[in-house]
Structures are given as C-alpha cells and as structure tokens.
Amino acid sequence: MSLKASDVAVISDFLKMTKRELELALAEATHTNKKTAGVFLDTLSALAYKTTKKTGEFVLPGFGKLVKQKRKARTGFNPKTQQKIRIPAKTVLKFRVAKVAKDTVLGVKK
Secondary structure (H helix, E strand, O other): OOOOHHHHHHHHOOOOOOHHHHHHHHHHHHOOOHHHHHHHHHHHHHHHHHHHHHHOEEEEOOOEEEEEEEEOOEEEEEOOOOEEEEEOOEEEEEEEEOHHHHHHHHOOOO
16 A cells, blocks of 8 residues: 555654554554554564564665674773773674655655
8 A cells, every 4th residue: 555645744744753653653554553653663673673583684665774793892992091991793683774765854865
C-alpha cells in the first residue's frame, strides 16, 4: 500500500514522535488500528534484533542497515592522568542510513 500526500501530511505534523504517536500515524496512514500498528512495530523490531544477532546485519530497504561490527583492541590514554590505557576488543552495533533516505531528507547535492 502506498502513501498519499494527505497521509504524509498527517505523519509530518509530529516533530519528535513517541512510540504511541508513531503507532497512531502508522495506523492512520495504513487505515488500520493502533493495536495492529503497534504489533507491526514490535514485530519489526524483534525481527531486526534477531536477524542482526544471527547474521550480523538487518536491511530495511529505503531506510538503512543495522550492522554488527567488531572493533580491535587498542591503546588509548586518560586525558586527566596522561596515562596510557588498554581498550579491549568489542563488538558494537551501528546503523547505516540508506542513500535514498539521505537524499530525501538532506536533498541531493549538485
């Protein structure tokens, strides 16, 4: 189902959306109820977490990619004491925004 201009206008009325506001906007845009929209969001989140944990990445086309990335151990220093410290290796989670999302929000550079 594609969104119409009137649907997008309803969504863009919110500056910073809470989960409840997002559920309401999604329900109105898709002509469903808030409970269905909430279940959809919860399921999408759970699927993203499970897939990223298992395969290392989760792609949401047109939006971005959730990626697990390994960082090597490194040497840093404490700015207060000027003492060198060892920072252990760890795995971090990153979100990479899709190019189409960047171009839509920020505008295409010429």
